Amino acid sequence: MIKTVGLFIFRCKIPEFGAKSEKNLSGMYLCVMKHIAIVNGPNLNLLGTREPEIYGGQSFDDYFQGLQARWLGVTLTAFQSNVEGEIINELQRLAKSGTCDGIVLNAAAYSHTSIAIADTLKAIETPVILVHISNVFSRETERKTDLIVASARGLICGLGLSGYDLAVRALM
């Protein structure tokens, strides 16, 4: 859903604020909020208690509240599933909605195994930035394989939860 946050006679672009402009039927430029969707894969609902020495002690819900407060001019949404097909359905739904300006995806362990999610990223046009909280390249060998990164616009890896903030910034 697009929320109108102001009416501008001239075209405006305020990337830091997160707004974009769209021409309405009477030729006026409406300043609307961008929609950036975060999609989290398996076990990321356990952040805060799951291996805190790797992923930190903060829950995603707690981090997400702060992120929304930082990006007040952006409609930020978050979705999490432990099920591969549900992640694919959500990516397709967001892409089809026509109102989503970008997706921040942490496919978690599916990053290392899922040809299906890689195929979805190839099939959709919405820009996708991948996030890994931990530096997967300094961990076990099986985490060094990433089957989906080639189909994404970029990857932010090993910077903790702040990777989500940087990914939102990259999509502005």
Ligand code: DQA
């Ligand atoms: C992760 C890294 C993956 O290897 C792991 O399976 C996860 C989280 C990360 O954010 O660091 O669940 O994607």
